[in-house]
Each structure stands twice: as structure tokens, then as C-alpha cells.
Amino acid sequence: xxxxVLKSRLDKRxxxxxxxxxxLMVNRNxxxxxxxxxxxxxxxxxxxYPLGLGVWLSFTDAKIGRSGEFIGLENYEWLMDDSTFxxxxxxxILYTTVASAIKFAVGLYLALLLNExxxxxxxxxxxxxxxxxxxxxxxxxxxxxxxxxxxxxxSWSLKKMGWISTNxxxxxxxxNARWSVIFANIWRGVPFVAITLLAGLQTVSPSLYEAATxxxxxxWQRFRFITYPLLTPIIxxxxxxxxxxxxxxxxxIWVMTRGGPVNATHLMATLSYQxxxxxxxxxxxxxxxxxxxPFLLGAILVSWFGLQRRKWQQGESND
Amino acid sequence: MTDxxxxxxxxxxxxxxxxxxxxxxxxxxxxxDSLPRRLVTLYLPLGIILVVLLFPFYWMALTSIKPDEQxxxxxxxxxxWTWNPTFKHIAKLLFDTDYxxxxxxxxxxxxxxxxxxxGASVLAAYxxxxxxxRGAQWVGGAIFLAYLVPPSILFIPLSTVVFQYxxxxxxxxxxxxxxxxxxxxSTWLLxxxxxxxxxxxxxxxxxxxxxxxQILVKIVLPLAIPGLISAFIFCFTLxxxxxxxxxxxxxxxxxxxxxxxxxxxxxxxxIYRWGSLxxxxxxxxxxxxxxxxxxxxxxxxxxxxxxxx
Numbered sequence: 259x260x261x262x263v264l265k266s267r268l269d270k271r272x273x274x275x276x277x278x279x280x281x282l283m284v285n286r287n288x289x290x291x292x293x294x295x296x297x298x299x300x301x302x303x304x305x306x307y308p309l310g311l312g313v314w315l316s317f318t319d320a321k322i323g324r325s326g327e328f329i330g331l332e333n334y335e336w337l338m339d340d341s342t343f344x345x346x347x348x349x350x351i352l353y354t355t356v357a358s359a360i361k362f363a364v365g366l367y368l369a370l371l372l373n374e375x376x377x378x379x380x381x382x383x384x385x386x387x388x389x390x391x392x393x394x395x396x397x398x399x400x401x402x403x404x405x406x407x408x409x410x411x412x413s414w415s416l417k418k419m420g421w422i423s424t425n426x427x428x429x430x431x432x433x434n435a436r437w438s439v440i441f442a443n444i445w446r447g448v449p450f451v452a453i454t455l456l457a458g459l460q461t462v463s464p465s466l467y468e469a470a471t472x473x474x475x476x477x478w479q480r481f482r483f484i485t486y487p488l489l490t491p492i493i494x495x496x497x498x499x500x501x502x503x504x505x506x507x508x509x510x511i512w513v514m515t516r517g518g519p520v521n522a523t524h525l526m527a528t529l530s531y532q533x534x535x536x537x538x539x540x541x542x543x544x545x546x547x548x549x550x551x552p553f554l555l556g557a558i559l560v561s562w563f564g565l566q567r568r569k570w571q572q573g574e575s576n577d
Numbered sequence: 578m579t580d581x582x583x584x585x586x587x588x589x590x591x592x593x594x595x596x597x598x599x600x601x602x603x604x605x606x607x608x609x610d611s612l613p614r615r616l617v618t619l620y621l622p623l624g625i626i627l628v629v630l631l632f633p634f635y636w637m638a639l640t641s642i643k644p645d646e647q648x649x650x651x652x653x654x655x656x657x658w659t660w661n662p663t664f665k666h667i668a669k670l671l672f673d674t675d676y677x678x679x680x681x682x683x684x685x686x687x688x689x690x691x692x693x694x695x696g697a698s699v700l701a702a703y704x705x706x707x708x709x710x711r712g713a714q715w716v717g718g719a720i721f722l723a724y725l726v727p728p729s730i731l732f733i734p735l736s737t738v739v740f741q742y743x744x745x746x747x748x749x750x751x752x753x754x755x756x757x758x759x760x761x762x763s764t765w766l767l768x769x770x771x772x773x774x775x776x777x778x779x780x781x782x783x784x785x786x787x788x789x790x791q792i793l794v795k796i797v798l799p800l801a802i803p804g805l806i807s808a809f810i811f812c813f814t815l816x817x818x819x820x821x822x823x824x825x826x827x828x829x830x831x832x833x834x835x836x837x838x839x840x841x842x843x844x845x846x847x848i849y850r851w852g853s854l855x856x857x858x859x860x861x862x863x864x865x866x867x868x869x870x871x872x873x874x875x876x877x878x879x880x881x882x883x884x885x886x
Contacts, residue, residue, distance in 0.1 A: 283788070284789075286709065286710045286711075287711050289704070289789055290704045290708040290709075290711075293700040293703060293708060294700070294704055295700075296701070297697040297700065297701035297760050298701075300693075300697060300756045300760055301723055301757060301760060301761070303738075304735065304738065304756070304757045305726065305731070306723075308734035308735045309726065309730075309734070311734035311738065312731065312734035315733065315737070367622070368626055371622060371623045371626075376619075376623075382623075382627075383877075384869075384870070385627070385630075386630060387876075387877070388630070388866065388869075389630050389633075391814060391865050391876075392634070392862040392865065393818045393820075393865070394820065394836075395818075395836035395837075395839065396835075396836065396857075396859075397637075397862075399839060399840070399855070399857075399858045400633040400634070401633060403640065403855065404636060409648075409649055409651070411636060414651050414656060448630070450880070453877060457877075457881040502727065506727035506728075506730065508820070509820045509821070509836075512820075512824075513840055527730075527821075530733060531824075535736065535825055540733060540737065544733045547729065547731075547733055548730070551730065554725075554727075554730075
């Protein structure tokens with residue numbers, strides 16, 4: 259079709275020198291600029307600008323409906339003496355470490371299991387991912403009901419089996435509440451880790467395992483010296499994301515405990531919501547969320563550089 | 578590292594179906610294990626994990642169809658099953674609350690935000706991968722970094738921005754802010770897909786006199802349809818899942834999305850609320866599960882292609 263169009267155009271007019279406009283229309287940089295415009299508008303207006311604004315707000319005493327004055331580091335100094343903030347930092351670190359470690363262990367185990375020969379393999383894998391598909395808030399509500407102080411199905415089952423005599427107060431007791439939300443987070447995160455690691459496992463050739471078995475390797479040695487090294491690059495990416503999104507989690511906590519009991523499950527994200535939106539101190543809330551950034555950068559750097567060293571084993575250049 | 582993912586992205590079926598891909602097609606060593614051994618080391622742990630993963634959904638579904646008197650009385654009726662299911666909770670939810678409205682809001686916001694994001698990402702990804710303008714690599718890197726910025730550190734300044742722009746408490750607040758989560762993700766994913774399309778095809782078209790726009794629309798996009806579907810499904814799920822922006826930027830009940838409305842509007846003091854709460858949670862997740870069931874492979878390839886929780 260294009261041929262026909264070209265031909266007719268050539269018939270009508272003699273060959274022209276390309277004008278400046280024609281040159282501009284095939285210029286990569288100029289075209290590239292226009293192609294980037296829609297994405298750039300969104301990312302600058304709603305991502306880069308607010309990110310900078312958030313840091314600025316954390317140095318002001320802004321309240322909802324009133325733009326603040328610059329007050330330097332006062333918000334941060336104030337937070338340092340705030341025991342609730344210190345607890346929330348402790349909780350966030352506990353939540354992230356425990357949940358990520360268990361998610362990794364269980365996820366890797368599940369991936370290894372799913373990599374075996376199984377009947378209905380495709381269906382099983384699809385089903386495993388369901389907890390990750392369902393909106394977090396909605397499954398958090400289901401957990402809220404499962405953790406109900408009076409009508410918890412877990413308490414009831416344990417009582418029937420005679421292991422406990424009174425109901426467990428899952429979300430009312432400080433440490434119980436912490437472990438309960440951590441469990442819910444693990445429950446939601448395991449499928450993601452498992453399915454992504456499974457994708458990595460499938461690139462490992464079975465003949466490596468056969469060779470190792472002939473050489474007398476035990477199952478543990480096969481895992482330790484074949485599976486694990488070959489999987490390291492993917493583990494690095496998966497765990498970086500897992501840590502990142504566990505650290506900034508908001509939904510699960512907000513739905514199940516709202517930070518209670520007595521602020522025992524407040525994460526930095528939920529505390530900043532409470533301070534900034536519910537209590538109206540935008541400056542202070544912004545200071546809490548800005549305080550998350552160094553932790554996040556640290557987590558990303560550790561998991562990225564700590565685990566990425568063995569790139570060459572995937573057959574990539576060691577840069 | 579990204580390239581390794583891209584290879585997998587280009588072959589999503591392999592992730593779900595293949596039992597032994599790779600250069601050799603040997604059967605592996607599973608035939609060496611006896612059945613009892615496999616029962617203990619494989620089926621038993623797998624069964625336990627599956628039960629734990631699926632139990633909350635079973636409990637959710639069961640609660641939403643149990644009659645009130647069975648809901649709280651575990652002694653008289655077995656809690657794990659019901660012989661007389663009722664649709665009372667679901668009916669109450671659909672006819673006595675604004676639930677259909679919230680469902681519609683969620684659908685509208687998710688569809689619009691996804692469409693905007695995919696449009697913007699297609700252009701951006703094509704420009705970064707194929708136009709390779711000066712500094713394209715740096716822009717690619719910046720987009721990957723944007724992808725790591727979590728909503729929970731952005732919502733406070735964004736709420737003031739949304740207020741300044743006069744979008745507060747309108748669906749546009751969500752339609753215009755969700756793309757900040759979606760664009761980095763889908764650009765990254767589509768960059769991977771576009772890289773797999775042979776460059777020669779575009780060169781042919783250029784020689785035939787096609788403009789860059791024609792190349793994108795007539796050659797690249799038709800070839801990248803699997804990638805577009807993956808990006809669409811994943812973005813749609815992310816929108817549906819989004820909570821913190823919707824909670825912060827929307828205050829009137831009529832504009833709320835399902836996750837926010839369930840948490841803020843549906844939770845009342847009623848002790849029999851659990852039935853309708855669970856029904857709300859179940860109906861709210863059903864559209865996504867159905868969508869997922871049809872496009873499992875695309876979903877998995879999107880997830881492994883551009884890892885995000």
C-alpha cells in the first residue's frame with residue numbers, strides 16, 4: 259500500500275531538497291522528545307515534584323489547609339524524642355526482616371516443590387498465585403475475621419484439639435498482634451517469591467543435577483552448589499523488591515490493627531498517615547516518610563550489591 | 578540481568594508449562610524416588626502450604642453464604658461447612674449499600690488509569706529502545722528508579738499537590754495519580770518486548786517511506802500484543818489493589834473504590850457484619866480472579882518480567 263502512495267507522490271512533483279522541517283521530522287532527538295512527553299508529564303507532575311515537595315515539607319511546620327514556614331530540622335529533632343516514632347521504626351525493621359526472611363525461605367521451598375514432576379502442574383502453579391492477585395485489603399479483611407478475638411476459627415480449632423483452653427487474643431496483645439500481621443504479610447508475599455524463583459529454577463539444566471548425583475552429591479549439596487549459585491541473580495532482584503515493599507507496607511496494618519494495640523504495630527507508613535492526614539500535621543508526617551528513604555536506600559544497596567556478585571555464573575559478562 | 582528476564586518474558590508459556598526446558602530434554606531424576614518417599618517429601622509439604630494459602634479464601638466464601646445464626650455459633654453447627662447457604666448477605670450488600678457504585682468507580686478508575694499509562698508507556702518505551710535519542714539510557718535508568726519509589730512515601734506531598742490542582746475528592750485524583758505507579762512498570766516491561774522485535778522490520782518500513790508513527794502503529798504494536806496484554810492485566814490489577822492514594826484523596830462515599838469503601842464505609846458496629854463484609858471482599862476480588870484465570874500466562878510473564886510486589 260505504501261508503494262502506491264509513494265509512486266503517486268513522485269509523479270506529481272520533482273525530487274526536492276529536504277526542507278529544515280523534513281529534517282526535523284526524522285531527527286531522533288527531536289522525535290524522541292515528543293514521544294517522551296506524555297510519560298514525562300505524569301512522572302514530573304505527580305512523582306518527581308511531590309518527591310521533592312515531601313522533603314521540603316518535612317522541614318516546615320505545614321498543617322492541612324495552611325502552608326508552613328521553614329523550621330529546619332525541628333520535626334526530626336522532635337521525632338527523635340517521640341517514643342511512638344521509635345517504636346514504629348523498631349516495628350518496621352522487625353516486620354521487614356522477619357517477614358522477608360521467612361518469605362524467602364518458604365518461597366524458595368515452594369518453588370523447589372513446584373519444580374518437581376507433579377500432576378496438574380500448571381493448575382497448581384496458577385492456584386498458588388491467587389493470594390497475590392486478590393487485593394491486599396480484601397484478604398486483610400479475611401484475616402481480620404480469622405483473627406477475631408471471640409470467633410476466631412484458629413482459636414476454635416486449637417481448643418477443639420485441646421491445645422489451648424482460652425481464645426487467643428490475636429490482635430489485642432502487643433506481641434501477638436505483631437506476629438499476626440507478620441504472618442499475614444508472609445502469606446501474601448510467598449506466592450510472588452515462589453513463582454518468580456520458579457521461573458529462575460526452570461532455566462537450570464537437569465543434567466547438572468544428574469552429573470552431580472553420579473559424582474556422589476547429596477541432595478543438600480546439589481542445592482547448595484548447583485541450585486543456589488545459579489539462582490543468586492534472581493534472588494537478588496526478588497528480595498530487593500520484597501524488602502522494598504514490605505518496608506513500605508501500609509494496607510495490611512491499616513486494615514487489621516490501625517497501628518494498635520497501644521501503637522504496637524505502627525509501621526512508619528501508617529504512623530505518617532496518622533500524623534499527616536488524620537491529625538493534620540503534614541510537616542511531621544512528611545518527616546516520617548522522608549526518614550524512610552535512607553532505610554530504603556540501605557536495603558536496596560545491601561540486597562543488590564550483596565547478592566549480585568555472581569552474575570558471570572548466568573553466562574553474563576562480569577561487569 | 579534484565580536480559581535474562583527478557584528472554585523469559587518473550588516466552589511466558591515456558592514458565593508455566595515446561596517441566597524441563599533448556600538444552601537437553603532428559604526426564605530428570607524423579608523416577609528414582611519411590612512413591613512413599615515422594616508422598617512425604619513432596620505431596621505432604623505442598624499440600625500443607627496450599628491449604629494455608631487457600632484457607633482464607635475458603636473461609637471468606639463460606640462466611641459470605643452462611644446464615645446469621647450459624648455464623649457465630651461454632652458449637653451447634655460445624656464451622657467448616659454449611660448445608661443451608663443463603664444469599665442474604667450478598668443481596669444486602671448489592672441492594673442496601675452503595676456497593677455497585679463502588680465497584681463501578683473502581684472499574685472506571687482502573688480502566689482509565691491503565692489506558693492512559695499504557696498509551697504513555699508505549700510511546701516512551703519505543704522512544705527509549707528504538708529511537709535511542711541522546712541520553713535514552715539515562716532516561717531508562719531514571720524510569721527504573723521511579724519504579725522503586727513506593728506510594729507510601731509519596732502520598733503526603735501528593736495530597737497537597739492534588740489539592741492545589743483542584744482534583745481533591747474527584748475520580749480524576751485517582752485516574753491521574755495511578756499512572757505514576759503504572760508508567761514506570763509498564764515502560765520497563767514494554768522496553769523488554771520491543772527489544773525482541775527485529776530491527777530489520779523497521780528498517781524495511783523506513784526505506785518504504787513510513788514515518789516513525791506509522792512504524793509504531795502498524796509494525797511494532799501488532800507484534801507486541803502479548804506484551805501489551807501483560808502490561809494491561811498487571812496494571813489493572815495494581816489499580817484495583819491500590820489503597821493508600823484512594824484512602825487519602827477521596828473523602829465522599831460516592832467516589833470511593835471498593836477496597837477503601839469496604840474498610841471505611843462498610844465496617845459498622847453490627848455483630849453480624851461479618852457476612853456482608855466477607856461478601857464484599859469476595860465480590861471485590863472476583864473480577865480480578867476471573868481476569869487472572871483467563872490470562873495466567875500473561876500475568877506471570879508480566880510479574881517475572883518486571884518484578885514488583
